[in-house]
Amino acid sequence: MTNSGTLLRRALLAGAALLALGLGARPDIQASAAGGKRVCVSWRHFQEERWRIDEAGIKSVLGPAGYTYVSADAQGDPQKQMTDVDSLLSSKCDAAIILAQDSKAILPAIAQAKAAGVPVVAYDAPIDSPDVLFVSFDNIAVGRLMAEAMVKARDSGNWALIEGDASMSIINLFRDGQMEVLKPLIDKGQIKVVAKQNIENWKPDIAQAAMEQILTQTNNKVDAVLAMNDGMSTGVAAALAEQKMLGIPLSGQDGDKVVLNRIAKGQQTVTIWKNANLLGQAAAKAAIELAEGKSVSGEKPFKTESGQTQPSLLLAPIAITRDNLNLVVDAKWIGKAELCAGVGENPPAACK
């Protein structure tokens, strides 16, 4: 189903791209200033809300360093992204940051950049080539931090695992990280995994129904729920509320505002927060270092999908719990009023 959905989307996008070509449109390249040194950025789909945060991070580093920010948006079409990179390269770049729509379809563009001597940063999404620097969040750390915070809240008893869509390989990275922490405890028999479910499309309503069934099956004998993202944790929380069990350890990922509010209210333990602004800054710094022929500080080898080795810069995400809610407020991710809405007695430090 996911496949046919993607196929359909691709077909429609291809149609849109053809239309754009037919109108004689050139890739809409935007430059903030002319002349000087340039870092070119190819976005895969800039309309999604999050990338504005990344862009702000990139610009905040490039500007003061005397670099010009040039960008193009592929609008979700790998074909258009090829043309975009082509045009960007011919407009002369000192380094390129590419958020690839497809880790393999982008390879010809990478080869071109290599031939032109332009270093490439693969941003956030993998590019299956040894010739790029991969800058992303450490997804194994996401799982590890999540499990660590949960174990700190409760290191024994019956655990339910709510995992993301089984067709997405990224859940394996999350799970690997979780198991680094949990496996020893499971082997010792201290933690018992009483249920494990993958949730189709990470949907909250499906997670809710699954959690209802898990609670029915175990007769409410669940002590902690390790959910892989915040959307699903919202479904789990609704199911727990039906059984007056809200408040048992519950995890998530993404820093959803609703979830941060639940953490403030003591109804959820942790959410893993990835500050996209920091990722943008890191990528911009690396791009400048590469453009100036320096080696990138802190890079480590990373194995790509096809098993090749590429240099990488993996940022650690942050586990947000009751104790460090001030971080999200300080970063202006959420307002204090929104964070602390409905917090009763015994508010967390961030709400005082």
Added chain:
Amino acid sequence: MPAASIRARIISDKVAAAAGLDVRLLAMLLVMATIWLALHILTDGKFLTPRNLFNLSLQVAVVGIMSCGMVLVIVSRHIDLSVGSQVGFIGVFGALLQNSILPINGAATCWIAVLAMLGTGLLIGLIQGLLTAYGRVPSFVITLGGLLFFRNAAFYINSGVTIAPLNKTFQLLGGGLDGTIGAFWSWVVCAAAIATVVVFVWRGARRRARHGMATRSPAMSLLLIAIWSAGIAGFTAIMNAYTQPKSTVAMGVPIPVLILIVVTVAMSAIARKHRFGRHVFAMGGSPESAELAGIDTRRMTVAVFALMGGLCGLASIVITARLNAGASVTGTMTELNVIAATVIGGTSLAGGVGTVYGAIVGALIMQSLESGMILMGVATPLQRMVLALVLIAAVWVDMVYRGSRST
């Protein structure tokens, strides 16, 4: 087909017709009973418990409500692929309305949100219906556009940010801890439902007699009333046997389930008794003859889609209230569950044939398997594979059954 089995089929059909029973529905109920028993055994006796049946009835409500509308859409030779996206969009819209626009507290907020959500659904359905009927664009294309448009609109209107919590009164419509009508009112509704059955059977018999049609024997009428009453009372007893956590207070019938029952009965009445429903079936059976017979097929099409949209609004109210959050991904792919339930329930994709009750049973079968397999701890991909096979098997058996009848 051997002659003996044809004769057996004819006899069984005659017996059923004399009893005024729908053989197909009976067969489906039998299949469902078998599945329930099997799941009960496979889950070590956890499936047929008040708690699980309570869960099941809640979990089936959303798809059930939408299936009622989808029956008419498919019967009229159309399809609505946008229903899941509509649910997502209307849900985010309704949550925004409560959480950001209106004051969050107070019952007024709830009812304004409910009306706005129903109205939005109706409006979306109306527009899609108009484009299909008067624009002469196939409904597949229009609603495919709707699917993409509203899925993204759901994301766009709040930048994909989940909205919670919702209005306290509104939450009741989702059937949470307080969203049930309690033991006493459950019995009141039960008594009213049984009284309605008695009146219907009695009036039906009188009407048949007046028009000189074959009537069932009084014993058969009594049996029919007894079966229905037992079913209704049994259901009520089960819902009342489930108690609130750590207490002995009975839950009773959840509000979403009550909504589903009302929608099912109303839509079934519209489909079978009302002129509108009959025209939809006539149109689905043969659009040309329906038009020649003076039925305004375009207006019917608009009405069918508007009705579908309204039911999407209702389903969205239930799903959003139940989750106590407006999330933009809600309802993704639900259109496929709705269509599957409708088709398993015996609605023909060729149009002209289908029943509302069947669609509800279809939805129940799918949800039973899904919920039951989670109780069993079956791995998720395997669950999906089983559901896919059930869908194919159900339609195949139906085709064989229909094929053997027409010969």
